[in-house]
Amino acid sequence: MTAHTTYEPKTAIERWLDTRLPIVRLGAEVLEFPTPKNLNYWWTFGGILSFCLATQIVTGIVLAMHYQAGGASAFLSVEQGIMRDVNYGWLIRGIHANGASMFFIAVYIHMFRGMYYGSYKAPRELLWLLGCVIYLLMMATAFMGYVLPWGQMSFWGAKVITNLLGAFPIIGKPITTLLWGGFAVDDPTLNRFFSLHYLLPFLIAAVVALHIWALHVPGNNNPTGVEVKSKADTVPFHPYYTVKDGFAIGVFLILFAVFIFYEPDALGHADNFIAANPLVTPAHIVPEWYFLPFYAILRAIPDKLSGVIAMFGAIAMLFALPWLNTSKVKSMRYRPTSKVYFLVFVVVCLILGWCGAQLPDDAVIPALGKTGINLIDSDLNSYVWLSRIATAYYFAYFLLITPILGLRETPLPVPDSISKPVLAGEAAKKD
Amino acid sequence: MLRKLTVLAAAVGLAFVATSALAASTKEEPVAPSAPWSFDGPFGTYDQAQLQRGYKVYREVCSSCHSMNLLAFRNLGDKGGPFWDPKYKSSVENGYVKAIAKDYQIADIDRDTGDAIKRPGTPADHFVAPFANEAAARASNGGALPPDMSLLARAREGGPDYIYSIVTGYHPAPAGLTVPAGKFYNPYMQGDLSSFWKGDPNKVPVGGFIAMPPPLADGKVSFDDKSPSDLKAEARDVSAFLMWAADPKMEERKQTGLAVMIFLLVFSGILYASYRTLWRNIDHH
Structure with missing residues (x-):
């Protein structure tokens, strides 16, 4: 990370820390990070996604305190325990279950934005690849999370998706046996999915740290796709983008809250309110x-x-x-x-x-x-x-x-820099 | 500003595309016309008198075949429930709930002898299932399993409308449709009737077969509050009760939602104002 901070350790403890573990300096660097001043609202989804991850981890940890992984107890612990008996359990689960969907809405917009503005091009290839790894981990986490309530769609979804891997020659069968912990989707499958569902979000958090690190080396791309040329092109991340991202998170939360409080079942399946039954296949999986x-x-x-x-x-x-x-x-x-x-x-x-x-x-x-x-x-x-x-x-x-x-x-002609639009007319045309 | 609105609209639009794609994922079944529910919309609440009538229908009719395992008697006295009474601090002290529970005999173990015994229920006990196990339930119902009703209103597309449609929708089978023994034709039931149909293959009747005989009829249950007890009224009341049973926290959820919405709108407004103020002197276009 390039030094671009005006941070001076002022107190004794800060000076002591600064020569040993300059963590306050790191915070200052992140906050003062020079960010292109022309980022539009499509760029707020990075902040929104960090918020989503934190929300999922916090609500997930609380849910795990009440959840019981087991074929006989999982459905009851969710639909009777969490949804009826745990104080505000309906809210915590509502946030977590709908939060997964909101996380994906945000990540898809974030990815489309990267594609449109060429944010994956040199020198940001690794930044993009780390993002792809996060997306893969998110898919695995979401899939296993959906299995946990052990409803009909949980069970049959798990069966269909794990069976897909069986299509690979030679390695297919051993992989499915390993995933199932046996020869069918059953208690051992549920238990290992719970374990992995708890593990993967922390891996995601680690890759997110790498993703942000890889972002802070070349700096943000921007809507022009022209690299930052001078200080005139940037503003410090805080307070300029903390407040803009904050506003975007506020608006995003309004959409989120509509689902949690008024349409809690809209993004799920009615079949998942029926306890898993290996003998009854739902009409449409x-x-x-x-x-x-x-x-x-x-x-x-x-x-x-x-x-x-x-x-x-x-x-x-x-x-x-x-x-x-x-x-x-x-x-x-x-x-x-x-x-x-x-x-x-x-x-x-x-x-x-x-x-x-x-x-x-x-x-x-x-x-x-x-x-x-x-x-x-x-x-x-x-x-x-x-x-x-x-x-x-x-x-x-x-x-x-x-x-x-x-x-x-x-x-079309590309501007020389973020501050100087290519044509005089271009500036007048906007807004 | 226009561009910002476009961004917002796109985000909301994406959410709705996702929702409608899901809604389209199951084939539409016809739904019987039922007047609006008291719990519709963002401010809707349950109608306590209706929940009480619905509970009576469940207890006198449905419960002879359908279990409701997730509910305890105390739930009936929970805030927003059919027998909620603000006079009692806790639903387990509610006299009405205690009286209901006492009517049931609960299987238990005698602490002194270890013998299996039956004792009167308490508000903490769960509803008593009509059959000991799935096999017993099937044996008594011609091989069909009456589904547990705790979550029925959320476990079916259409929720209470679906339940109302099924209960009121029994219909004589159209000529040309062979109804198997022990089954009934119901146009609101999901299914494929083509293999039972002898007429024009392009005009296979909608609906399916159901093992449950028509459960309700005019005057089958008499209500203490002298409300009408025709088939439609009974069906509406029991559907509302089942919706409450499946989603007992709905009122709390919507009330919390209102406060959250007001907070978020004000909070986002303040953030937007701060954003505009802070960026006023920065040319960022």
């Missing part, structure tokens, strides 16, 4: 909304193993992104063609999420009925085919569109 795009990609491929590979490949694309983007200009603000392809990509992700929640053979346009054009295994007017088209675009966006556009697109 659907993962939580934040996994739906990947679930759609999985089901778009007719072969199980290929589907699993495609699903993991979809996440691998994110890891490869810094080396797939060939453009010299970071921000899509100056890349009009890329901007269009990116917006289509966002819509495609939403379509995939929508497809993931539908039955694959249902008609996308019911009024049209069957088209009679049966391709491979399904009618053309079906969700599986919409998923296939969307999946094709998803991969093409990373593997074809991003590398080719970077080489062929003529970008």
Whole structure:
């Protein structure tokens, strides 16, 4: 970290600390960190995500004081103990369960922002990769957390997802046996998921520390994608961004509170209010909304193993992104063609999420009925085919569109620095 | 400002896309028209008289087959519950609740002899299940298992509307539909009737089969407060009671929510004002 602080240890204890463990200095450096002055509201999601992580850890620790991991006791400890008998248990669980969804809303916006403004490009590749690792850990944590109440969707979701890994040749079976702690999803599975669900958030916190460290070396990207040139381009993080992020967190909390207090069940499944029963399969097994795009990609491929590979490949694309983007200009603000392809990509992700929640053979346009054009295994007017088209675009966006556009697109003029817009007219046009 | 609003709208929009995608995840089943509930909306509360009537329907009719294992008698006297009375500091002291509990015989162990005994219930005891176990429940119900009712109103899409629809929705089977022995046709039940249908394959009737005979009828339960006791009134009352049973903290939740919302709006307003003041002299566009 570069020294950019005016911090002087003033008290004896600060001087003593400063030569041994300069932790006060570290705090000062973080607070005074020179931050580009043109960050827009899309940049507030980093702060929002830190808030989400802290909230999940605090509420989770309290919930673990009342939760009992065990096939016979888990559902009762949640639905009778926490939801009825524990003081404010309904609130703590409401925050934790809806908090997972809010965490994912924030992380998806944060990732789309990084993609739009080219925040993963040199010298921020490692920053982006650490972010991808956090996202993977978040998915694992959320998946195992959803299993803990041991409702019908918990149980059957766990069964479906762990079974996917069985598709891999040779290693598949041993991995599922290890995950299950036996030969079926049962008490040992629940116990190890609880253990890991408690462990992973602290790993996330550790990777978040690395993520912030990797952020503080090159500094923030910004909407222009032009690196900071001078002090005139920046403001100290505190108080300028603490107050802006604080306001954004306040607004985010309003949305959060709507779910907690008025729509506590909207983001979950009714089936999870039924205790797990290995003998009764729910009519539709659907993962939580934040996994739906990947679930759609999985089901778009007719072969199980290929589907699993495609699903993991979809996440691998994110890891490869810094080396797939060939453009010299970071921000899509100056890349009009890329901007269009990116917006289509966002819509495609939403379509995939929508497809993931539908039955694959249902008609996308019911009024049209069957088209009679049966391709491979399904009618053309079906969700599986919409998923296939969307999946094709998803991969093409990373593997074809991003590398080719970077080489062929003529970008708009890029400003010299954050403080000086490229054209006089540009400044007048804004706001 | 316009751009900021766009950002906000996008964030809220994303949340709603997620919600509607979920809502669309299960096929829509028809719902019987039922007038609005007292607990609808952000300020809705339970109607205590209705909860009492609903409890009576549950006790006299439903409880002969359906358990309600998550509820203790004391819950009936909890704040917002059917027999809540502010006169009592704790629901276990509530005379009405004590009297209800005493009517039940609870399995226990004699502390001196170790023998299995039955003793009168106390408010701390849980509702008594009608069957000893799942096998006994199935044996008495033609192989079908009457679901536990503690969370029923949250465990079904549509909640109380769904329960009301099922209870009032029994319908003579359309001609051409073969109803298996011991089953009843109900257009509000989920299912696929195509293999039981002899008519036009494009006009398979909606709904499914249910093992429960029509549980309620006009005048089946008489209410102490002289409210109407036709089928629809009974169904509404018991649906409201089941909603309370599944979500007893709803009133507390909404009241807390109101305070939280007011706080968050004021707090965000103050933060926005601070932000504007602080950034006034910084050209950041």
